Amino acid sequence: MKQIAKFLMALTLVAVPVGFTSCDNEEEHYNYYNDLVTEAVRNYWYTYPGGADYYTTRDWFLYYYPSATAVEFAEFMNAVNYGYVDNYNPKENDPLMAEVQMLSGEWAGDMTIYFDEKGKRMSQTFHANMKFFQYETSKNSLSGHGIEVDTADNGATQTLEFSWFVDKNGDIYIRYTKSGTIFRMDANSSKKGFHLGYEQQKGYDTFFGYGVSTNTTDEFYIDLARQATNNSKGRMVKTRTATGTIAGKAFGKATLNNAAEHKAKAVSGLRER
Known part of the structure; x- marks a missing residue:
């Protein structure tokens, strides 16, 4: 199943996004986000299977999705474990x-x-x-x-x-x-x-x-x-x-x-x- 998922992720880099139904929990998680964020998350994990640091992740998204809104940026960062912008819990005197x-x-x-x-x-x-x-x-x-x-x-x-x-x-x-x-x-x-x-x-x-x-x-x-x-x-x-x-x-x-x-x-x- 992981190999199939990787193959479908690769398709999004060279073609329009392909809709599909996954048999694992990942698709249920991605459905929370809109289409642009879903595509970005899939392409990101295909490009960086082990993830990347905060700055690389941020710059990658801004480079490949320059038309994204700030909300979409926040949702993407949250989806790839850098939830920081809109789900922020400030400390006292933050x-x-x-x-x-x-x-x-x-x-x-x-x-x-x-x-x-x-x-x-x-x-x-x-x-x-x-x-x-x-x-x-x-x-x-x-x-x-x-x-x-x-x-x-x-x-x-x-x-x-x-x-x-x-x-x-x-x-x-x-x-x-x-x-x-x-x-x-x-x-x-x-x-x-x-x-x-x-x-x-x-x-x-x-x-x-x-x-x-x-x-x-x-x-x-x-x-x-x-x-x-x-x-x-x-x-x-x-x-x-x-x-x-x-x-x-x-x-x-x-x-x-x-x-x-x-x-x-x-x-x-x-x-x-």
Whole structure:
């Protein structure tokens, strides 16, 4: 039976998914998930019969299933024994949940994006308003969805939808729905990472740093500030700092804001994503 199962798994790598009824317990387990996740789980175990480490598993899924949603990513990771994103049980004073709570809400400021076009490296700077929402299915979710509204100097605008999640290292992943482009923001890099939270010099919450695409050559640099909304469910408040247990906290190891340098090299415009 195991040999038959392996053969059928192999078929999914070269053809459309094949439906079948298994005589063991694996199929009953897989039926819990949707079609994309079921296919991904089968292909993963065929590629890595003994499993792989967290990072290899995560990157494999994001590479072969760039159109997957954050929920599908969470279900896949759970199915291959890395249940981490949406079935998360935070401990008291958990830093990952605190980071998600800090990220959730409305941010606005400059964004500079770098991309390759006609053999040249190009960059554009525009005003970006980004809203991060946790998935409502779980208050302990480390993932969610968002809306970004970009505005160029000439008044042109574009609205982009995205999904996001925070991994076990505190890295932030943002995947734009239309293009499928995925950006990783490194929590542990001081030179090419990010800062998220209270900035003492300014006296309010800021979110600045790099995003490097994992599936294209694109990069971005953001220089955002929290807007006058609460960090949970968009309730309006008068402060630009997070409240409650995360007030005054900051995440990421970036300390120097290089936004002015990036903006100086860029032109105005809006790159479709």
